Amino acid sequence: xxxxxxxxxxxxxxxxxxxxxxxxxxxxxxxxxxxxxxxxxxxxxxxxxxxxxxxxxxxxxxxxxxxxxxxxxxxxxxxxxxxxxxxxxxxxxxxxxxx
Amino acid sequence: xxxxxxxxxxxxxxxxxxxxxxxxxxxxxxxxxxxxxxxxxxxxxxxxxxxxxxxxxxxxxxxxxxxxxxxxxxxxxxxxxxxxxxxxxxxxxxxxxxxxxxxxxxxxxxxxxxxxxxxxxxxxxxxxxxxxxxxxxxxxxxxxxxxxxxxxxxxxxxxxxxxxxxxxxxxxxxxxxxxxxxxxxxxxxxxxxxxxxxxxxxxxxxxxxxxxxx
Numbered sequence: 001x002x003x004x005x006x007x008x009x010x011x012x013x014x015x016x017x018x019x020x021x022x023x024x025x026x027x028x029x030x031x032x033x034x035x036x037x038x039x040x041x042x043x044x045x046x047x048x049x050x051x052x053x054x055x056x057x058x059x060x061x062x063x064x065x066x067x068x069x070x071x072x073x074x075x076x077x078x079x080x081x082x083x084x085x086x087x088x089x090x091x092x093x094x095x096x097x098x099x
Numbered sequence: 100x101x102x103x104x105x106x107x108x109x110x111x112x113x114x115x116x117x118x119x120x121x122x123x124x125x126x127x128x129x130x131x132x133x134x135x136x137x138x139x140x141x142x143x144x145x146x147x148x149x150x151x152x153x154x155x156x157x158x159x160x161x162x163x164x165x166x167x168x169x170x171x172x173x174x175x176x177x178x179x180x181x182x183x184x185x186x187x188x189x190x191x192x193x194x195x196x197x198x199x200x201x202x203x204x205x206x207x208x209x210x211x212x213x214x215x216x217x218x219x220x221x222x223x224x225x226x227x228x229x230x231x232x233x234x235x236x237x238x239x240x241x242x243x244x245x246x247x248x249x250x251x252x253x254x255x256x257x258x259x260x261x262x263x264x265x266x267x268x269x270x271x272x273x274x275x276x277x278x279x280x281x282x283x284x285x286x287x288x289x290x291x292x293x294x295x296x297x298x299x300x301x302x303x304x305x306x307x308x309x310x311x312x313x
Contacts, residue, residue, distance in 0.1 A: 005158030006131050009148055010138035012162070013169035017141075018194035020176015021185065028177050036307025037170050041143060042272045043279035043303040044168055045263040047296050048147055050280030051287055052154050053256040058288050068253035069260065076264045083113040089257030093250030 064096040104221040107200050111142075112228030118145055119236020121254050124246035125153025129237040136233035140226065141198050143262050144168045150255040151293045160293025167300050175202040182206070182214040196222030275303065 020028065028034075053069045054060055072089040080088070115136065122132040127149055135145050144165035151161035176197045182205055185193045196218065205218040246252060267273045282302065283295040290298070 002127060002131060002152065002158050005148070005152075005162040006127075006135055007138070009144070009162035009165040010135065012166040013139050013141050013144050013172070014195060016166070016169045016173045017176055017197040018191065020173035020197060021180045021183070021190055021194050022176075025177050025180065028173060032308050034174070035310065036304050037174050038266075039272065039275055039303050039307055040300060041168055041171055042263065042266050042276050043299050044147065044164060044296055045143065045259045045266075046276035046279040047283035047299040048150060048164075049256045049259040049263065051283050051292075051295055052150055052259070053253075054284055055154070055287050055292075057155055058292065060284060060288065064250070065253045065256060068250065069256050072257035072260050075257075076261055081110065081113070082258075082261050083117060085261045086117040086254050086257050090250035090254045093253035094248060095250075097247070097250070 064093040067096055068093040101220050104204060104217065104224050107204070107221060108224035108228040111200065111225050112232035114142065115229045115232025116236035116239075117254060117258060118142065118149075119233040119238075120240040120251060121146065121153070121236075121258065122149040122233075123237045123241045124243065124251045125149040125255075127152065129234075129241045132237040133230065133234055136230050139165065140195060140229065141169055141172060142229075143259075146255065146258050146262070147296075150259070151296070153252075153255065154292055156293025157291065160291070160297065164293070164296045164300075167296075171199075172197050175199075178202065179205060179218065182211055183218060184211070184215075193218075193222075196226065198222075198225075200225055275306070279303065 049069070053065045054062065068089040071092040072085050075085045075088050118136065119132055122135065123129055135148065139145050147168055148158070148161035148165040151164060152158055176194070179197060179202060183193055201218050201222045204221040205214040208214040208217055240246070240251070243249065263276060267276060279299045283299050286295045286298055
C-alpha cells in the first residue's frame with residue numbers, strides 16, 4: 001500500500017511540474033489560482049507542524065516534542081541552517097526523555 | 100553561478116540526510132525512501148508524505164497532501180517556460196527539476212541564457228546531492244531499534260517549521276499559518292489522521308477565492 005501511495009504521489013507531483021511548463025500560461029494565471037496556490041504550502045506546513053507536534057494518534061498531547069519545536073523556532077529565528085534546526089529539535093526531545 | 104548552484108546543492112544534501120532518516124523511521128523502507136527522492140524530487144511534499152505515514156495517517160492522505168504541496172511547482176513552471184524555452188523530449192527532463200531552488204536561481208538572472216544555465220546546473224547538482232543525502236540518511240537510520248530515543252519523532256515538525264519560516268514574511272501568510280495550525284488541531288480528535296490537512300487545504304482554497312472577489 002505504501003508503494004502505491006509513493007508512486008501515485010510522485011506521478012502527481014511530476015504531472016504538476018510538467019503542467020506548469022506545458023499548459024498555456026493564461027490557464028494558470030487566473031487571479032484565483034495565483035492567490036490560492038502560494039497560500040497552500042503556508043497552510044499545510046503550519047497544519048503539519050501543529051498536528052505532528054501536539055498529537056499522538058487522535059489525541060491532543062503535550063510532550064517533549066513541544067519543547068523541541070520551541071527550540072527549533074529559536075534556531076529558525078536565528079537563521080540556523082536546515083540541518084541544525086532538525087538536529088537541535090531531535091536532541092532536545094531526546095535529552096528531555098533521558099532526564 | 101555554478102558555485103552558487105553547488106552551495107545550494109551541498110546544503111540540500113545535508114537536508115536530504117534528515118529526510119532519509121525521517122522517512123525510514125516513519126516506516127518506509129530504504130528503497131521506498133530513495134524512490135521518493137528520485138521520483139518525487141520536491142522536498143516539502145516528500146517530508147509531508149512520510150510525516151503523515153509516520154504519525155499514523157493513511158498513505159493516501161499523505162499522497163494527497165504531497166500533491167497539494169506540489170501545486171506551487173506548476174506556477175514555477177509557468178514562470179520558467181518562457182525563460183527555458185524547452186521543447187520536445189527536453190521538456191520532460193526539465194519538468195523534473197522545476198522546484199523552489201532551481202526557480203529561484205533561474206529567475207534571478209538578467210539574460211535568458213544565464214537563466215537556462217543556472218536552472219540546469221542547479222537542477223543537476225541538486226538532484227545528485229539530494230539523492231546521495233537521502234541514501235546515506237536512510238541507510239544510517241534503517242537499523243535503529245527505537246527512533247524516539249534519538250528524538251527523531253520531533254524532527255518532522257522542525258523540518259516543516261524550517262520550510263514554513265521563509266514564507267511568513269508578511270502579515271497575511273502569518274495569520275493563515277496560525278489559523279491553519281489551530282483549525283488542524285481542533286478537528287484532529289474527530290477525523291482520521293491526515294484528514295485535518297485536507298480540511299485545512301479546502302478552507303484555504305475557499306479563502307483564496309473569496310478574498311479575490313473582494
